[in-house]
Amino acid sequence: MWRLARDGGELDLNSSYAYLVLAEDFASTCRVAVSGAEVVGFLLGYQPPERTSSVFVWQVAVRGDQRGRRLARRMLDDLVDGLPGVHTLEATVTEDNTASRRLFASFARSRGAELTWSAGLLAEAFPDGQDAEPRLHISPLTRS
Ligand SMILES: CC(C)(COP(=O)(O)OP(=O)(O)OC[C@H]1O[C@@H](n2cnc3c(N)ncnc32)[C@H](O)[C@@H]1OP(=O)(O)O)[C@@H](O)C(=O)NCCC(=O)NCCS
Numbered sequence: 001m002w003r004l005a006r007d008g009g010e011l012d013l014n015s016s017y018a019y020l021v022l023a024e025d026f027a028s029t030c031r032v033a034v035s036g037a038e039v040v041g042f043l044l045g046y047q048p049p050e051r052t053s054s055v056f057v058w059q060v061a062v063r064g065d066q067r068g069r070r071l072a073r074r075m076l077d078d079l080v081d082g083l084p085g086v087h088t089l090e091a092t093v094t095e096d097n098t099a100s101r102r103l104f105a106s107f108a109r110s111r112g113a114e115l116t117w118s119a120g121l122l123a124e125a126f127p128d129g130q131d132a133e134p135r136l137h138i139s140p141l142t143r144s
Helices: 002-008 016-025 073-080 098-111
Strands: 032-033 040-048 054-062 087-091 112-119 135-140
Touching: 002 016, 002 040, 002 054, 016 040, 032 073, 040 073, 040 087, 054 073, 087 098, 098 112, 098 135
Parallel strands: 054 087
Antiparallel strands: 032 040, 040 054, 087 135, 112 135
């Protein structure tokens, strides 16, 4: 996961330690996509303790040569299908991340769910000049 995030260059790179801890302690809300012996995609998520009927997707990434093959969509589907008590999926996405916005819109459409936005993390909250991260909410999540 760390290598994918580093090599892709689009995501904020967390420490390798952070990816390992999340994968161990939040395994039920994290996914990897594997091709042969290689990890070619990952999704990091957690259930906010104050909103246990939500799952928050922190990072999702697919290796460049594997994009456009529904890997990200399939990781989101698998995540939600494994969490029967979860009715809302949340994430934050910058204004300029078209691929990510389209991914979540496509996921919402396929689930027949509504996608709404809230303010999320404002630009002035970041000490390092990062762009604002509006928060999306996809609900209600139904299972087939
Ligand atoms: C965002 C990302 C994970 C999408 O992965 P992917 O496996 O290629 O996406 P999918 O094939 O599952 O596509 C799902 C939907 O998103 C759309 N989409 C994906 N990438 C797109 C792009 N670059 N431009 C426009 N639409 C895009 C697809 O067309 C599809 O929509 P559709 O069902 O309406 O056809 C991948 O581009 C990536 O790793 N980006 C860099 C990391 C990042 O920005 N992550 C998100 C923030 S945490």
